[in-house]
Amino acid sequence: MPRKPVIAVVGSGSDIEPAISNARELGRLIAENGWILISGGRDAGVMRAADEGAKEIEGSLTVGILPDRDGDVSPAVDVAIVTDTGQARNNIIGLSADIVIACGVDGAGTASEVSLAIKNGKPVILVGASEEARRFFKQIGKDRVYFADSPREAISIANQLLS
Amino acid sequence: MPRKPVIAVVGSGSDIEPAISNARELGRLIAENGWILISGGRDAGVMRAADEGAKEIEGSLTVGILPDRDGDVSPAVDVAIVTDTGQARNNIIGLSADIVIACGVDGAGTASEVSLAIKNGKPVILVGASEEARRFFKQIGKDRVYFADSPREAISIANQLLS
Amino acid sequence: MPRKPVIAVVGSGSDIEPAISNARELGRLIAENGWILISGGRDAGVMRAADEGAKEIEGSLTVGILPDRDGDVSPAVDVAIVTDTGQARNNIIGLSADIVIACGVDGAGTASEVSLAIKNGKPVILVGASEEARRFFKQIGKDRVYFADSPREAISIANQLLS
Amino acid sequence: MPRKPVIAVVGSGSDIEPAISNARELGRLIAENGWILISGGRDAGVMRAADEGAKEIEGSLTVGILPDRDGDVSPAVDVAIVTDTGQARNNIIGLSADIVIACGVDGAGTASEVSLAIKNGKPVILVGASEEARRFFKQIGKDRVYFADSPREAISIANQLLS
Numbered sequence: 247m248p249r250k251p252v253i254a255v256v257g258s259g260s261d262i263e264p265a266i267s268n269a270r271e272l273g274r275l276i277a278e279n280g281w282i283l284i285s286g287g288r289d290a291g292v293m294r295a296a297d298e299g300a301k302e303i304e305g306s307l308t309v310g311i312l313p314d315r316d317g318d319v320s321p322a323v324d325v326a327i328v329t330d331t332g333q334a335r336n337n338i339i340g341l342s343a344d345i346v347i348a349c350g351v352d353g354a355g356t357a358s359e360v361s362l363a364i365k366n367g368k369p370v371i372l373v374g375a376s377e378e379a380r381r382f383f384k385q386i387g388k389d390r391v392y393f394a395d396s397p398r399e400a401i402s403i404a405n406q407l408l409s
Numbered sequence: 410m411p412r413k414p415v416i417a418v419v420g421s422g423s424d425i426e427p428a429i430s431n432a433r434e435l436g437r438l439i440a441e442n443g444w445i446l447i448s449g450g451r452d453a454g455v456m457r458a459a460d461e462g463a464k465e466i467e468g469s470l471t472v473g474i475l476p477d478r479d480g481d482v483s484p485a486v487d488v489a490i491v492t493d494t495g496q497a498r499n500n501i502i503g504l505s506a507d508i509v510i511a512c513g514v515d516g517a518g519t520a521s522e523v524s525l526a527i528k529n530g531k532p533v534i535l536v537g538a539s540e541e542a543r544r545f546f547k548q549i550g551k552d553r554v555y556f557a558d559s560p561r562e563a564i565s566i567a568n569q570l571l572s
Numbered sequence: 573m574p575r576k577p578v579i580a581v582v583g584s585g586s587d588i589e590p591a592i593s594n595a596r597e598l599g600r601l602i603a604e605n606g607w608i609l610i611s612g613g614r615d616a617g618v619m620r621a622a623d624e625g626a627k628e629i630e631g632s633l634t635v636g637i638l639p640d641r642d643g644d645v646s647p648a649v650d651v652a653i654v655t656d657t658g659q660a661r662n663n664i665i666g667l668s669a670d671i672v673i674a675c676g677v678d679g680a681g682t683a684s685e686v687s688l689a690i691k692n693g694k695p696v697i698l699v700g701a702s703e704e705a706r707r708f709f710k711q712i713g714k715d716r717v718y719f720a721d722s723p724r725e726a727i728s729i730a731n732q733l734l735s
Numbered sequence: 736m737p738r739k740p741v742i743a744v745v746g747s748g749s750d751i752e753p754a755i756s757n758a759r760e761l762g763r764l765i766a767e768n769g770w771i772l773i774s775g776g777r778d779a780g781v782m783r784a785a786d787e788g789a790k791e792i793e794g795s796l797t798v799g800i801l802p803d804r805d806g807d808v809s810p811a812v813d814v815a816i817v818t819d820t821g822q823a824r825n826n827i828i829g830l831s832a833d834i835v836i837a838c839g840v841d842g843a844g845t846a847s848e849v850s851l852a853i854k855n856g857k858p859v860i861l862v863g864a865s866e867e868a869r870r871f872f873k874q875i876g877k878d879r880v881y882f883a884d885s886p887r888e889a890i891s892i893a894n895q896l897l898s
Contacts, residue, residue: 249489282488309472309488315504315529315821325445325472326412327490328504332667332804332819333691334660341478341491341658354712358687364680365659366478382708386680478658495641495656495830496854497823504821517853517875524847528822545871549843575815608814635798635814641830641855651771651798652738653816654830667804667817692804 251281251408252309254343256336256359257292258352265350266295268373271397272347273299277306279401284309284343286335286359287326289318292349297322311339337362345404347371351379364390369407371400414444414571415472417506419499419522420455421515428513429458431536434560435510436462440469442564447472447506449498449522450489452481455512460485474502500525508567510534514542527553532570534563577607577734578635580669582662582685583618584678591676592621594699597723598673599625603632605727610635610669612661612685613652615644618675623648637665663688671730673697677705690716695733697726740770740897741798743832745825745848746781747841754839755784757862760886761836762788766795768890773798773832775824776815778807781838781845786811800828826851834893836860840868853879858896860889 253276257265273296276283283300286293287310300306301322310323315330329335333355340346340363348360351372357379363370364387371392372383383391394400416439420428436459439446446463449456450473463469464485473486478493492498496518503509503526511523514535520542526533527550534555535546546554557563579602583591599622602609609626612619613636626632627648636649641656655661659681666672666689674686677698683705689696690713697718698709709717720726742765746754762785765772772789775782776799789795790811799812804819818824822844829835829852837849840861846868852859853876860881861872872880883889 249487252488307470307488309490311490324412325415325470325488326505327472327474327501329492329501330504330821331494331501331657331660331823332663333688334657334663334820336688337658337660337663338490338492338494341493342489351712354687354690357708357712358684358691361680361684361687362659362662365684376711378704378708378711382683382704385702385704386677386683493658494660494820494823495826496851497657497820497826499851500821500823500826514875517850520871520875521847521850521854524843524850525822525825527843528847539874541867541871541874545846545867548865548867549840549846575813578814633796633814635816637816650738651741651796651814652831653798653800653827655818655827656830657820657827664816664818664820667819668815 252284252343253281253404254284254339254346255292255296255349256286256339256346257349257356259288259291259293261291262350262352264374265292265352268397269295269349270299272296272349272400274302275397275401276300277303282307282309284311284339286310286339287312287319287323289320294320294322311335333358340366340368343368345369345371345407347373347400349373351375371403373397373400415447415506416444416567417447417502417509418455418459418512419449419502419509420512420519422451422454422456424454425513425515427537428455428515431560432458432512433462435459435512435563437465438560438564439463440466445470445472447474447502449473449502450475450482450486452483457483457485474498496521503529503531506531508532508534508570510536510563512536514538534566536560536563578610578669579607579730580610580665580672581618581622581675582612582665582672583675583682585614585617585619587617588676588678590700591618591678594723595621595675596625598622598675598726600628601723601727602626603629608633608635610637610665612636612665613638613645613649615646620646620648637661659684666692666694669694671695671697671733673699673726674701675699677701697729699723699726741773741832742770742893743773743828743835744781744785744838745775745828745835746838746845748777748780748782750780751839751841753863754781754841757886758784758838759788761785761838761889763791764886764890765789766792771796771798773800773828775799775828776801776808776812778809783809783811800824822847829855829857832857834858834860834896836862836889837864838862840864860892862886862889
């Protein structure tokens with residue numbers, strides 16, 4: 247039996263809309279598709295919202311890749327991987343995912359997650375990104391970068407990439 | 410609902426007995442207890458044996474913490490975490506586990522996993538370790554290090570540590 | 573005696589102009605100021621050019637933070653730090669530098685270096701960045717991000733930041 | 736001009752004799768040989784003693800590989816590499832050194848440094864190690880592990896290994 251697809255949802259640790267609502271819906275849709283959700287694992291922002299969305303679905307599996315050994319962990323994380331590598335854990339998120347979906351690129355942490363995923367050859371889907379983020383990541387990521395206006399559209403793109 | 414306990418099984422990437430048989434039985438027993446199994450994830454030695462043992466049990470969950478992005482992954486791994494940090498991934502294994510069980514300490518990789526787990530304050534159970542390994546790790550690990558003569562004894566110790 | 577300032581020069585591993593010429597001049601100017609140069613250490617692109625520029629100055633010190641254990645190392649690197657953490661070494665570059673200077677942001681690797689430096693609270697100076705890069709990093713980095721049109725201007729900004 | 740040899744001195748962060756005196760003498764001898772000293776970089780125990788010993792010699796160069804971004808740094812460190820990878824930085828120390836010299840193996844951190852160095856194929860010299868440590872590391876490290884009774888003997892072995 248092949249391994250289930252692993253989809254990462256990344257984004258800000260702050261509660262910024264519409265990133266939070268999008269993340270929650272993405273988590274739910276990823277779980278409904280039977281995929282494994284990977285995130286930064288903290289009890290904050292997009293990470294928490296995505297994991298909580300996934301846990302609304304029975305049988306879902308959420309894996310959190312945590313930066314620090316003493317940090318907060320979302321209760322919605324099923325498996326907590328404690329890297330103790332600080333922001334370098336952003337590289338592990340992308341390497342472990344088949345596809346990375348970013349809910350907004352509102353901060354430098356998310357920008358690093360998107361950049362590292364592209365650098366490592368992973369497809370990245372930006373949902374609700376600013377015009378500045380879209381232009382920049384199109385420039386450096388070329389055909390590895392996709393844009394979606396909604397979680398449903400992002401999942402539709404992911405489905406095509408996985409098939 | 411609290412997170413399920415996470416138990417790491419570590420050991421050589423070579424097929425050395427009785428480490429391999431012990432690892433397979435440990436994997437099975439960990440899964441029977443409803444715990445999550447974490448390992449080095451490669452398709453070799455103790456890692457493969459532990460993961461295969463766990464997958465004999467329905468509903469088991471195996472997480473592999475892989476050293477390299479291009480390395481082999483055991484088909485018995487459910488979730489592959491690709492760290493691309495080489496042997497530094499040995500630190501992540503211990504940090505992510507509640508308890509580390511070593512099937513023999515036959516090589517330097519396993520010795521580093523045991524040492525790092527002790528350093529990070531995790532309890533370590535050595536199964537079938539050499540006299541030299543037992544004496545050394547008792548000296549540096551003191552009451553964090555336990556010894557077991559069989560997988561069943563190791564699981565019994567783990568049960569006490571978790572309760 | 574306080575430690576000497578450490579300045580990182582980051583950029584593409586490809587030979588893109590004017591990034592290469594800028595990197596060489598930056599390396600030379602950093603060394604002339606008596607600062608330590610840190611780079612990605614590989615024998616390629618901006619890394620090599622910056623290190624070679626610095627080694628034109630007697631008494632210079634160049635430190636390379638290398639991604640892989642088997643990779644190429646520039647002969648112009650005095651001290652090779654072998655991280656074996658792949659692209660996660662980009663985080664170590666920023667954390668170890670007082671200031672990060674990017675010669676162009678032409679690829680995802682450099683974008684991650686700039687993002688991680690900002691995330692870790694370090695000042696970043698972009699030299700010769702595209703309009704898209706300038707707008708994006710101004711948006712996410714705010715007053716931590718500086719822009720320079722030439723190596724000399726970048727060094728002038730660095731001097732103010734260090735004083 | 737080839738890069739200067741890089742020698743790591745590792746050991747406890749506590750002030751244990753004779754490890755501290757040995758580390759100080761090793762630092763001095765390494766510097767007198769014109770080699771670069773690498774250590775864990777903290778302002779404690781063997782790390783501090785080795786770096787201080789080296790800085791007694793004019794023209795010496797000391798590089799500290801630090802575990803945490805907010806930790807203490809020895810004033811005797813010339814170049815501070817901030818890894819923010821916790822104990823995983825022990826892997827970087829060994830990978831970046833031509834030879835690793837351990838002043839006692841009194842704790843789990845040092846045991847991991849020695850183990851990781853062996854695993855990565857580096858020669859390791861144990862100075863003043865306990866009988867238990869000598870037996871264990873001889874067992875797992877075989878001909879990669881050397882024993883010395885004094886700093887001078889360790890430096891003599893290092894000289895042979897480098898020639």
